[in-house]
Amino acid sequence: MSDAGPVAKADDAEDAYNQHKTRLVDAIDSTKSILSDIRIFNKDDWVVRYPQLREGPEGSLRRSLSFADDPKTQTPVKLSLTRSVTVADVTDVKDEPTESIPPLSSDFHVLRLDLKLGSTSSAASASSLVSQLEKSSIAHLLDERLAASAAHIDKLRLRVLDTSSKVLVTGDLNAGKSTLVNSLLRRQVMPVDQQPLTTAFCEVHDASENAGVEAVHIVKEGVAYTPADESTYVAAAIADLEDIVAEYETKGSEHLLKVYLAGKDQDSLLSNGTVNISLIDAPGLNRDSLKTTALFARQEEIDVVVFVVSAENHFTLSAKEFLWTASNEKAYLFIVVNKYDMIRNKDKCRRVVLEQIKGLSPRTWEDAEDLVHFVDSAAAESDPSFEEMEVALRTFVLTKRSKSKLQPVETFLLNLLSDVELLASANKLVAEAELAQARSELAVAKPVLEKMRSGRDKLEEGLETVEEDGVSAASAKATQVLVDALDQVGSGKPSHGLRLPSYPGLLSIWDYARDVRRALLSSLDLAVKAAEDEARGITSTGVKQIRDLGEEHLPIGVERSRRVFMPEAMFSVVRRGKGADGLKSRRNSTAVVAGGVHGLGIGLASRVDMQETTVLDLFDVNHQFWIHFGDHGKSTSDSDIAPGALSIVGVGVGALTMVGGQAIGVRGVIEGIVRLSDFFGNETARKWALPVVGAVTVGAVVYVVLELPSSIPRTVGRRIKASVETTEDGEARWETAHAQRISRETRKVLRLASWDLRERFRGALEERSIEVRNAEAGEKRALKAQEWFGSVAERIDSVRTTAHLGEVAI
Numbered sequence: 001m002s003d004a005g006p007v008a009k010a011d012d013a014e015d016a017y018n019q020h021k022t023r024l025v026d027a028i029d030s031t032k033s034i035l036s037d038i039r040i041f042n043k044d045d046w047v048v049r050y051p052q053l054r055e056g057p058e059g060s061l062r063r064s065l066s067f068a069d070d071p072k073t074q075t076p077v078k079l080s081l082t083r084s085v086t087v088a089d090v091t092d093v094k095d096e097p098t099e100s101i102p103p104l105s106s107d108f109h110v111l112r113l114d115l116k117l118g119s120t121s122s123a124a125s126a127s128s129l130v131s132q133l134e135k136s137s138i139a140h141l142l143d144e145r146l147a148a149s150a151a152h153i154d155k156l157r158l159r160v161l162d163t164s165s166k167v168l169v170t171g172d173l174n175a176g177k178s179t180l181v182n183s184l185l186r187r188q189v190m191p192v193d194q195q196p197l198t199t200a201f202c203e204v205h206d207a208s209e210n211a212g213v214e215a216v217h218i219v220k221e222g223v224a225y226t227p228a229d230e231s232t233y234v235a236a237a238i239a240d241l242e243d244i245v246a247e248y249e250t251k252g253s254e255h256l257l258k259v260y261l262a263g264k265d266q267d268s269l270l271s272n273g274t275v276n277i278s279l280i281d282a283p284g285l286n287r288d289s290l291k292t293t294a295l296f297a298r299q300e301e302i303d304v305v306v307f308v309v310s311a312e313n314h315f316t317l318s319a320k321e322f323l324w325t326a327s328n329e330k331a332y333l334f335i336v337v338n339k340y341d342m343i344r345n346k347d348k349c350r351r352v353v354l355e356q357i358k359g360l361s362p363r364t365w366e367d368a369e370d371l372v373h374f375v376d377s378a379a380a381e382s383d384p385s386f387e388e389m390e391v392a393l394r395t396f397v398l399t400k401r402s403k404s405k406l407q408p409v410e411t412f413l414l415n416l417l418s419d420v421e422l423l424a425s426a427n428k429l430v431a432e433a434e435l436a437q438a439r440s441e442l443a444v445a446k447p448v449l450e451k452m453r454s455g456r457d458k459l460e461e462g463l464e465t466v467e468e469d470g471v472s473a474a475s476a477k478a479t480q481v482l483v484d485a486l487d488q489v490g491s492g493k494p495s496h497g498l499r500l501p502s503y504p505g506l507l508s509i510w511d512y513a514r515d516v517r518r519a520l521l522s523s524l525d526l527a528v529k530a531a532e533d534e535a536r537g538i539t540s541t542g543v544k545q546i547r548d549l550g551e552e553h554l555p556i557g558v559e560r561s562r563r564v565f566m567p568e569a570m571f572s573v574v575r576r577g578k579g580a581d582g583l584k585s586r587r588n589s590t591a592v593v594a595g596g597v598h599g600l601g602i603g604l605a606s607r608v609d610m611q612e613t614t615v616l617d618l619f620d621v622n623h624q625f626w627i628h629f630g631d632h633g634k635s636t637s638d639s640d641i642a643p644g645a646l647s648i649v650g651v652g653v654g655a656l657t658m659v660g661g662q663a664i665g666v667r668g669v670i671e672g673i674v675r676l677s678d679f680f681g682n683e684t685a686r687k688w689a690l691p692v693v694g695a696v697t698v699g700a701v702v703y704v705v706l707e708l709p710s711s712i713p714r715t716v717g718r719r720i721k722a723s724v725e726t727t728e729d730g731e732a733r734w735e736t737a738h739a740q741r742i743s744r745e746t747r748k749v750l751r752l753a754s755w756d757l758r759e760r761f762r763g764a765l766e767e768r769s770i771e772v773r774n775a776e777a778g779e780k781r782a783l784k785a786q787e788w789f790g791s792v793a794e795r796i797d798s799v800r801t802t803a804h805l806g807e808v809a810i
C-alpha cells in the first residue's frame, strides 16, 4: 500500500462525508420549510385530512383509502413506491412486482397519529372513537405531529452539523495506549510508564471548548459536567496530570478527567474541522476495569473503539472478553497492534494476531486491511505504518459517523418525506373530488342564477302589466255596468232581472211609489254586485297570470305560493272573530255585502235616506224645474223634436209630456207657453177658450191619474238617478266611487299576489346567489389546494433528487 493510497482514501471519505452532510442539511432545511408551509396551509386555507390505507387485492399496489374523520368512505387507490397515492384505474390490476410493495403496516412512519383516544379496550371501540373525531381536531393533532417532527428535524440538523467525535482507546495493561494517544496528539500529555493500574478515563478536548484555557477538569461524580460550571469539576494544570493519574492509581476507583489542550488540531489529522476527534485514554483492561470500560464503550457518543494490543503479548483473557462483547454489539472496532518493532518474526506475529481477531471479531477481520494496524507508537514519527494507521483511523471514524449519524438522519428524512407525500397526494385527491363537486354544482346552479337575473326585469314588467291591465279592466267594466244600470233605472226600469211591483190602484199610490223606489234601488245594488263579480273574474285571471309568471321565472325546487285566491272574499268586510285562531275565525266571520265599503256596509236599498218616499216621487216638480233650467245640452233628443210637432193642442200635450217624461224639447215647451199666453191675450179667443181650457184641464188630470202607474217609476227612477249622481257632501258620483273602490280592491289582490311572487323570486335569487358564491369559493379553494398539494409533491421530489436521498450509501 502506497503512502498516497490511504491519504487519498481519507480525503475521498472526507469529501464524501462533507457532501453527504451538506446535502442532508439542505434536505433538512427544505423539508422543514415544507412542514411549516403545510402547517400554515392547514391553518389558513385547508383542513388537512388524515388518510388511512387499507389492504387492496393481494400482490398489488392497490390500496383502499379512507380518512380518519370519515372511515366509512373508501376509495380504491394506487400506491407508488414513494407512497404517493393516485386514484386506481379499474384496468390496472397486478401491474407491479410484489417485492416492491411498501409495507402496509407502516402507512405512516413519522406522522402516524395515535388516534386511539379514550378507552381502548377493544379495537372496535377504538375505531368508533376515531370516527367520531372532527376533521378539525384531527387536523389539530396532525399539526402537533408536524410541529414535533419539525422540532426533531432541528435536533437532527444539529447532530449532522456536530463535528465532535469520540474515540475510546482501550486495551490490555501496558499495551502502550498512552503512548499511542500522545503520538496521535503529537504531544506528551498522557503519563507513560505508569504503574499499570491507571483507573482514570482521560478525555482529550480542544482548549477552545474550555474558553481557550488549557486545563484538566476532574469531573465530580454524580453531576452533569459542564466546563462553564466550576461546581461540576475540580480544575488542575496539565502539568499535574501525571500526579492526578497517579493519585487515582492508588485510590483504585474510576474517574473521568477532561483534558483541554491548546493547538491540538494544528498538525493533527484528527482535528481538521470535518470531525474533531476527542481521544479517550481508558484504563488498561483487567478483571476490575473490564466492566467499566465495556460500559463506557457502549455509550452513544463513542463513535469508534480503538483497541490496543501488544504485539508481544497478543490478547489476554480480558482483552478477548472485551473484544467479543464489543464486536457483538457494534462493528466499530479498530485494532492497533503496538510494539510491532519489538517483534522479530513479524509475519508470524501478523498471522497469529489476525487469526485471533478472526475468531473474536469476524467483521473486523474481513476488513483487516483498514481496521487492523501493526505499529510502533513509541517511534511514531519514523514509522510509516503509524501514519497509515492514523489516516485509516480517521477514514474509519468518518465512515462510522456517516453510518451512525448521517444515515439515521437520512432514513428519518426519507420516512418523513414519504409521509408528507402520502398526506399531500391523499389531500390532493380530496381537493380534486371537491373541485369536481363544486364544478358540477356550479354547472347546475349558475345557469339557473343567470336565467333568474336576466328574467328579473321581464318578470317585473309582467307583474306591472298584469296589475295595471287588471285594474283598468276592472274599473272600465264596473263603470260600464253601473252606468248602464243607472241609465235603465233613470228611465224607470229596474235592471238585473228585477221587476216593478204591480200597481195597486190610486188609493195605495203612496205604497206603490215606495215599492217602486225599493225595486229600483235594489236593482242598483245588484248592478254593484254584478260589477264586483266582473272584477272577481278579472282578478282571478290576473292572479292566474301572476302564477304563470311564477312558473316561468321561479327555478325548479322553489316552493310556489301557497296562497289560494278566494274571489268571494273580495269586497268583503273583515270582522275579527273571537277565536284564538285569528285566521280561521276571520274566514268564518267574513260577511259579503255588495257595496259594503262604500256605504258602510249598507247597500242603497237599505239606506234610510234613499228609501224616503215623497210627494215628489208622484209628481216630479224638480224634474220640471230641471227641464226648464237644467242642463241645456243634457239631451240630444231635445232638439230632435221639431217645434211643429207641438200644435195648439200641444199645450196639454206639453204638460203631459213633461209628466210622461218623454223627450220634450225645451224650445217646444217655451213656444207652447208663449202661444198659450198669446192665445189668452186675444179678446175673442178668451170667450170661447175658457170652457175649452177647463175641459182640457179635467181631461189632463184624468189623464195624469191614469198615467200614474207608468209615470211613477220614471219619476222615481229619475229622482234616484239624480240623487246618486250628485251627493250633498260633495262625494264622488255613485258609479265613479264604486268603480274606484272595485279597482282599488282588484289592485290590492293583484298587488298581494305579485308581492308574494316578488318575495319568492327575491329569496330564490338570493339563495341561488349564495349557493353559487359558496360553490365558487369551494371551487377556488379546492383548485388552490389541488395545485398546492401538487406543488408539495414536486418539492418533495426535488428534495429527494437534490439530496440523492436513498441513493447514497457510504
Ligand SMILES: Nc1nc2c(ncn2[C@@H]2O[C@H](COP(=O)(O)OP(=O)(O)OP(=O)(O)O)[C@@H](O)[C@H]2O)c(=O)[nH]1
Residues within 6 Å of the ligand: 172, 173, 174, 175, 176, 177, 178, 179, 180, 191, 192, 193, 194, 195, 196, 197, 198, 283, 284, 285, 338, 339, 340, 341, 342, 375, 376, 377, 378, 379
Ligand atoms: N518499543 C516500543 N515500546 C513501546 C511502544 N508503545 C509503548 N511502549 C512502551 O511501553 C510502555 C508502556 O507504555 P504505556 O503507554 O504507558 O502503556 P499503557 O497501555 O498506557 O499502560 P497502562 O495505561 O498503564 O495500561 C512504555 O515504557 C512505552 O515506552 C512501542 O510501540 N514500541
